[in-house]
Amino acid sequence: MTSHMMPTFARVNLAFERGDGVWLTATNGERYLDFTSGVAVNALGHAHPHLVAAMTAQAQKLWHVSNLYEIPEDERAAKRLCEASFADVVFFCNSGAEAMEGAIKTARKYQSVSGHPEKYRIVTFEGAFHGRTLATLAAGGQKKYLDGFGPVVEGFDQVPFGELDAVKRAIGKETGAILIEPVMGEGGVRVVAPLFLKALRELADRHGLMLIFDEVQCGMGRTGELFAYQRTGVTPDIMALAKALGGGFPVGAVLATGEAATGMTAGTHGSTFGGNLLAMSAVNATLDVMLAPGFFDHVKRIAILFKQRLAEIKDRYPALIAEVRGEGLLVGLRALVPAGALVDALRGEHLLAVGAGDNVVRLLPPLIVSEQEIAEGVARLDRACAKLDRMRSPALGNGGGKEAAG
Ligand SMILES: *Cc1c(COP(=O)(O)O)cnc(C)c1O
Numbered sequence: 323m324t325s326h327m328m329p330t331f332a333r334v335n336l337a338f339e340r341g342d343g344v345w346l347t348a349t350n351g352e353r354y355l356d357f358t359s360g361v362a363v364n365a366l367g368h369a370h371p372h373l374v375a376a377m378t379a380q381a382q383k384l385w386h387v388s389n390l391y392e393i394p395e396d397e398r399a400a401k402r403l404c405e406a407s408f409a410d411v412v413f414f415c416n417s418g419a420e421a422m423e424g425a426i427k428t429a430r431k432y433q434s435v436s437g438h439p440e441k442y443r444i445v446t447f448e449g450a451f452h453g454r455t456l457a458t459l460a461a462g463g464q465k466k467y468l469d470g471f472g473p474v475v476e477g478f479d480q481v482p483f484g485e486l487d488a489v490k491r492a493i494g495k496e497t498g499a500i501l502i503e504p505v506m507g508e509g510g511v512r513v514v515a516p517l518f519l520k521a522l523r524e525l526a527d528r529h530g531l532m533l534i535f536d537e538v539q540c541g542m543g544r545t546g547e548l549f550a551y552q553r554t555g556v557t558p559d560i561m562a563l564a565k566a567l568g569g570g571f572p573v574g575a576v577l578a579t580g581e582a583a584t585g586m587t588a589g590t591h592g593s594t595f596g597g598n599l600l601a602m603s604a605v606n607a608t609l610d611v612m613l614a615p616g617f618f619d620h621v622k623r624i625a626i627l628f629k630q631r632l633a634e635i636k637d638r639y640p641a642l643i644a645e646v647r648g649e650g651l652l653v654g655l656r657a658l659v660p661a662g663a664l665v666d667a668l669r670g671e672h673l674l675a676v677g678a679g680d681n682v683v684r685l686l687p688p689l690i691v692s693e694q695e696i697a698e699g700v701a702r703l704d705r706a707c708a709k710l711d712r713m714r715s716p717a718l719g720n721g722g723g724k725e726a727a728g
Contacts, residue, residue: 334669341368344688344695346674355699357687358674362507362539362652365566366611367688373569376607377600386598395602402609406548408557409577413586414597418538418564419453421574424591425562426457428578429499429532431585432559438530441498443477445489449679450480451508452501452536461501483512486521493525499532499560500525504550507539510680511647511654516554523556532582534560538574539652542566543612543689546622546650553649569611571604612689621689624696625650628687631700639707641714647682651689654682659710667706673699 338346338354344367346354359365366373387393400412413424426444433441444461452458459467460475468474479497481488489500500522506512526533535558540550542563547553549561559582564574578586595601611617629646632653636643642664645656657664661677668675668683678684687699 336669343367343369344691352672354669354672354674355695355702356674357685357699358676359566359686359688360570361676362544362565362686364570365543365689366569366608367690368570370569370611370690372611373604373607376603376610377571380600380603384599386595386600388594389592389597393597393599393602395599395606396597399602399605399609402606402613403563403575403577406609406613407561407577408551408579409561410580411578411583411586413576413578413591413593414601415574415576415593416572416595416601417453417574418536418562419455419458420593421538421562421564421576422452422458422461422536423455424574424576425534425536425560425578426461426499426501427591428560428576428583428586429534431590432532432582433498435585436530438498440496441530443479443494443496444499444501444534445479445481445492445497446501447483447503447506448480449483449509449512450501450503450506450536452503453538483509484514484518486518489522489525493529493531497529497531499534501534501536503536503538503540504554505540505545505649505652507652507684508678510656510678510682511652511684512680513647513649514554516556519551519554519556526559532559534558534562536562538562538564540649542608543618543621544650544652544686546618546625548612548618550649567608568601568604569608571601573598573601573605575605617689621650624691624693625653627693628653628685628696628700631696632685632703635700635703635707638704639711642707642710651685651687651691653685654678654680655685656680656682659714664706664710667710668703670709671702671706673702673706 337349339349340347346356403412430442446461450462452461457475460478463480479492481492504514561577567573632646636646643655644658647654661681661683664683665675676684
């Protein structure tokens, strides 16, 4: 069958027709345990009753009015995001890349209206991912994504991940901001040490730079706090959100302090769909669930349990898994076989996972995952590893790793 989709994605031959919590049902009726969550999007699982009810009610009232008018639901969502974070103001948009574009523009405009139009350059980190627009690709600096798309947007200076001296050397008269993911997602689930973030904060303060956090993936509860920076004690000036912000509905946001946003006055920035009513009902409903008492206690408790069980799997299959890394339910297994082969083997056991840089397999269960579902996921991981292990070393019969205890 010829597809009329532009073939920009290497898709697996599998389609789903419904979802329920942590489970997806394929078009052939088979059920899959979803530890991908639409790549860190469906934080509350599929068809969460509160989200379904909120969006159904909104869908029957009003979808879109444009930003020519006041939108009380935007105000409400923005107020709640600010009260739950460092921020004073929010700009709503539609995706992670658009949120990052807004964050970059906010930083540059701040420098410009503060009398430093020359400070437009931004220090970023190798291996980072900030989106697929021309500026966010330049920020990420990955050659494989930039190739063939013309001149690279000027003004981004990549330094090696985790190297403070390189950051210091990269800061010059034209530097206006530092941009980092507090937990690098696509780059291989690499957690940035709180001390490193603290050092970036100090450098930013000393040199008059904006500190921008890209929490598009690690934000909205993934790490066990509403925002990843909250576990570090370091606050940014500007932060980008998207992925889980609408629990599966496309929406992004730029959060900023009042000072950082001083340049973003009427007419400086915009987005037709930004703050759309359906999107805002998704954000508000997501916040209803996440801000309810006990929600993050659950995430933290489940995350510890998950990490422990994964450490056991790593010990059982030392030839397959080198390391368990991550924070909260943003977990990575650094594989010693091609990560893609492990993802395929997991799918063979009807467990969905997704690859990342550094030969890592990401496990991103919905935050509402239960203890039982974690146990089920780990059992499937165990079976997939046992099969891979046998394939790797057929001479060893029942697997090169230690035998599973039961
Ligand atoms: C996914 C992602 C983006 C881009 O988000 P899109 O919605 O795909 O544009 C940006 N930054 C990070 C950290 C991401 O994980």
